[in-house]
Amino acid sequence: MAKNWWKILSVLLLLYVIIGGFMVPVPVIGNNQQAARSIFFHLPMWMAMYTLLTISVVNSVWYLATNDLRRDVRASSAASVGVLFGVMGFLTGMLWATYTWGGTIVNDPKQMTTAIALAIYMAYLVLRMSFTDIDKRARVSAIYNVFAFALLIPLTYIIPRTVDSLHPGSASSPGFSDKDTAGTIKMVLWPAFLGFTLLGIWIYTLRNRYKRLALKNIIHG
Amino acid sequence: MVNRISVSFFALMLLFVSTALGQDTASAVQQAAGQQNTETGAVNEFFRSNSKIYVAMGILVIIFSCITIYLVRLDRKITKLEKEK
Incomplete structure (x- = not known):
């Protein structure tokens, strides 16, 4: 139990976020109204996704350096849970956009580049399925993963900031900086980042352990 | 079980x-x-306030609790399997 403290922390934080997210007062601006509360659940999806995909690419590079298959198992588990969180972030964004932007999928740069980034990562998971040789699969997909991560950051973070977009954090609209975010939002949002990221890491460790058990005849130790 | x-x-x-x-x-x-x-009572009043939005909050709490219980059980099962080998 002693080393599981962060799982308990994650659950407690998320309960706080769910209850606090509905109860704290939020600024009612424009047509966002109470839908502004979606931020407590939409944004942490991306934070969890970035964390997991970073874990994935670090393990891929580590695999290329050591040829240790356990690293490849870690990389693939982290990528698949990362994609799960990315898809959840995209779906919640779609719902939010429907009632504030006036369209589920609009020609908004951030939405489109994020869709491309997610498609690239889904291709990583498909690529993994296409190999029968486990070492070849590990090496080729590790290299692909490095390329995918090199595209993820510009596509989802840098390009949307240089062009006009309906999404906050673009060239013409404010991001979530310290100065223009209400205190009550920050009070719930920061714990939400940590809580959802820890939840994502928990699911990733479960998947990783399951994969290692499934491959225990091939991978030793 | x-x-x-x-x-x-x-x-x-x-x-x-x-x-x-x-x-x-x-x-x-x-x-x-x-x-x-x-119906009266503080709990009822709370859930009916603000156009019953707290009902939605309660639903999220229930869903999240169930997912948590599921994850904890999965975690324990995997731990058990790991100890077996």
């Missing part, structure tokens, strides 16, 4: 269905429409 939980879950569902069937449907519908809201 799994069987025991499935059986108790099934029994719980049966209980829900039988109580729902036994209820006076007309009065339940009337109450749902808010025509005869005689």
